[in-house]
Amino acid sequence: MAINWFPGHMHKARKEIKKVMPQMDLIIEVLDARIPFSSENPLVPALRGDTPLIKVLNKRDLADPEVTGQWQTWLEKERGVRAVTLTHNQRNEAMDILKLAEDMTPHHDRQKSALRVMILGIPNVGKSTLINTLAGRPAAKTGNEPAVTRAQQAIKLPHNILLYDTPGFLWPKLSPEACGYRLAITGAIRSAVLDFEDVALFEADFLLAAYPELVKARYGFEELPRDGLALMDGIATKRRFFSRGGVPDLHKVSEVLLNEFRAGTLGRISLETPAMVEREQREAEEA
Numbered sequence: 001m002a003i004n005w006f007p008g009h010m011h012k013a014r015k016e017i018k019k020v021m022p023q024m025d026l027i028i029e030v031l032d033a034r035i036p037f038s039s040e041n042p043l044v045p046a047l048r049g050d051t052p053l054i055k056v057l058n059k060r061d062l063a064d065p066e067v068t069g070q071w072q073t074w075l076e077k078e079r080g081v082r083a084v085t086l087t088h089n090q091r092n093e094a095m096d097i098l099k100l101a102e103d104m105t106p107h108h109d110r111q112k113s114a115l116r117v118m119i120l121g122i123p124n125v126g127k128s129t130l131i132n133t134l135a136g137r138p139a140a141k142t143g144n145e146p147a148v149t150r151a152q153q154a155i156k157l158p159h160n161i162l163l164y165d166t167p168g169f170l171w172p173k174l175s176p177e178a179c180g181y182r183l184a185i186t187g188a189i190r191s192a193v194l195d196f197e198d199v200a201l202f203e204a205d206f207l208l209a210a211y212p213e214l215v216k217a218r219y220g221f222e223e224l225p226r227d228g229l230a231l232m233d234g235i236a237t238k239r240r241f242f243s244r245g246g247v248p249d250l251h252k253v254s255e256v257l258l259n260e261f262r263a264g265t266l267g268r269i270s271l272e273t274p275a276m277v278e279r280e281q282r283e284a285e286e287a
């Protein structure tokens, strides 16, 4: 399903979040652990003020554990926010987030009033899955329906916590350009915003540079192809993906690369590290 990048959607979400944010005691921002920077919503820093924030690096099962550790440290040290990791079907760990929320709001008297927690996240990070885990019932609709605007709903949780789902649709960062590509690789952006084969080529180049051994093992190369395009050609040859006339079918190769990444078939891979995004930000500032 294509995401509709209507400015109207964005404007509405900003307005509604701005309206409800001052009533919130704490924010839970769900991120994709494979792209903790690219999957941030650009509105959060601007609208949060002093409200305590927990970043949940979700889909930990798909991310490179070492890099996830780097992100946790970086977020806590550089950004001064709490960062926890999570994977679905871990209800105890999810409930620990609520305990952390209580610890981070020591002055809130929950005998008097409920702790109001807002949960937000760009599409596909696993926000609805987490809401359902916390609620212990299907309270939020899962699956890819990013453009659907849900009515504001509060969900009652244990310990007198009220969980507010974000009103409207939160769009992701689309710059620097690399963020857009990484979002597309994970499946967070599905539309024609970026060319499918360009996205796969970005992935191929990245995999060769960062996870050469996984590439070798998965696609059966003894020697590493020299670049992403050579990798894609190599996969076409090995799997006999040819179009009429014997031309390598790069669309088919792209499908394989993207689907296998998303399913975790290639192994546990993170698409960005703190060092990478710091370098990209410096380069963007200098440009």
Ligand code: GDP
Residues within 6 Å of the ligand: 058, 059, 060, 061, 062, 086, 087, 088, 121, 122, 123, 124, 125, 126, 127, 128, 129, 130, 141, 142, 143, 144, 145
């Ligand atoms: P939302 O758009 O952020 O509300 O995301 P959903 O909760 O609908 O989840 C998007 C997709 O990611 C679904 O297919 C989920 O089953 C899947 N998902 C959610 N959490 C995890 C996780 O921790 N690990 C993995 N591997 N998949 C997850």
